[in-house]
Amino acid sequence: MIKSPKKPAKKNDHWADLEERLQKANSSEEIEVIEQEIFGRKHGALTVEMKHLQEASAAEKAERGRALNEKKKFFTSLLDEKRMALKNKSLHALAESDRLDVTIDVPAKERGHLHPIPEFIREVEDVFGRMGFDVARGPEVESEEYNFNLLNIPADHPARDSQDTFWLKRETETTDPNKKFVLRTHTSPVQVRYMKSHKPPFRFICPGKVYRKDADATHSPMFHQFEGMMIGKDITLANMKAVMITAIRELISPKAEFRFRTGFFPFVEPGLEVDMRWQGEDTASREGKWLEVVGCGMVHPKVLQNCGIDPQEWQGFAFGFGVERMIMIRNQIPDLRSFYTGDLRFLRQF
Numbered sequence: 001m002i003k004s005p006k007k008p009a010k011k012n013d014h015w016a017d018l019e020e021r022l023q024k025a026n027s028s029e030e031i032e033v034i035e036q037e038i039f040g041r042k043h044g045a046l047t048v049e050m051k052h053l054q055e056a057s058a059a060e061k062a063e064r065g066r067a068l069n070e071k072k073k074f075f076t077s078l079l080d081e082k083r084m085a086l087k088n089k090s091l092h093a094l095a096e097s098d099r100l101d102v103t104i105d106v107p108a109k110e111r112g113h114l115h116p117i118p119e120f121i122r123e124v125e126d127v128f129g130r131m132g133f134d135v136a137r138g139p140e141v142e143s144e145e146y147n148f149n150l151l152n153i154p155a156d157h158p159a160r161d162s163q164d165t166f167w168l169k170r171e172t173e174t175t176d177p178n179k180k181f182v183l184r185t186h187t188s189p190v191q192v193r194y195m196k197s198h199k200p201p202f203r204f205i206c207p208g209k210v211y212r213k214d215a216d217a218t219h220s221p222m223f224h225q226f227e228g229m230m231i232g233k234d235i236t237l238a239n240m241k242a243v244m245i246t247a248i249r250e251l252i253s254p255k256a257e258f259r260f261r262t263g264f265f266p267f268v269e270p271g272l273e274v275d276m277r278w279q280g281e282d283t284a285s286r287e288g289k290w291l292e293v294v295g296c297g298m299v300h301p302k303v304l305q306n307c308g309i310d311p312q313e314w315q316g317f318a319f320g321f322g323v324e325r326m327i328m329i330r331n332q333i334p335d336l337r338s339f340y341t342g343d344l345r346f347l348r349q350f
């Protein structure tokens with residue numbers, strides 16, 4: 001006996017209903033619920049029918065089996081299709097909501113940078129580093145001994161004048177130069193510290209803050225210097241000239257011309273002052289004008305001796321640059337105070 005090949009109307013309705021709901025489903029949750037209703041392991045409509053199939057006759061099995069397989073294929077691919085469509089829709093929505101308008105004009109992000117003084121000091125360290133100079137540092141509070149005495153600066157030297165020097169107050173009076181302190185008036189005491197703690201040959205620079213009681217357009221009570229020193233068995237003025245010329249050409253202008261004049265500093269003998277000038281259309285206003293840039297000289301034998309280095313065996317040179325002065329010359333800045341007022345219109349130019 002052959003049963004009607006038609007499925008009961010009710011069942012048909014059920015499949016049609018499932019299909020319709022699936023077509024209308026708008027979320028992955030909805031899709032999942034319907035998927036369960038069809039493919040669920042226990043109660044899924046397809047699963048249940050597959051089970052019933054076991055009880056059918058052989059002839060029926062073949063036909064109904066084919067029909068069920070078809071349904072399975074149909075719903076599987078419809079589910080895939082729906083899922084894909086839903087995913088595309090949400091991607092599309094995301095693309096819409098997250099769209100970047102690359103033509104829009106937004107203000108550039110402001111980035112900070114180093115202040116021109118530390119920036120220049122880094123350049124100095126780089127230029128001298130390439131000439132083999134080490135970088136040393138020393139304290140800003142120094143004893144009278146280090147700031148003056150060991151550098152051969154005599155008691156009556158004008159540099160010691162309380163008009164120029166910030167002396168630190170003491171609780172008790174003393175004449176011991178190791179116990180009287182100043183804000184260092186130059187970076188030269190770092191020479192002393194370095195010589196006392198290193199064996200020659202050596203070469204180093206020392207950048208840092210120094211203090212003097214001066215204040216006008218070209219002087220500030222705090223400013224920056226860098227000291228340098230090179231000691232060896234046969235270091236001469238010729239080496240000094242070469243180092244000075246190389247450094248100034250790199251740090252200020254490759255077009256610089258030089259003039260070496262004798263100058264007096266108690267810690268060097270002979271002492272020299274180096275003037276520079278440079279010509280060129282970019283510096284027309286300064287053409288022909290000599291500017292003093294550095295004090296230097298051959299280290300005084302007494303200073304070497306004071307620091308435990310035998311002047312019979314070792315010799316060399318030392319130099320001291322003013323950092324602000326170099327930047328002012330290089331960038332044609334008329335007023336030293338611009339460095340310290342924190343005016344962004346000035347600082348942004350660097």
Ligand code: DAH
Binds near residue numbers: 185267295296319320
């Ligand atoms: N210390 C000096 C000053 O502050 C600068 C100076 C001159 C340093 C000659 C030196 C030097 O090492 O040799 O004015």
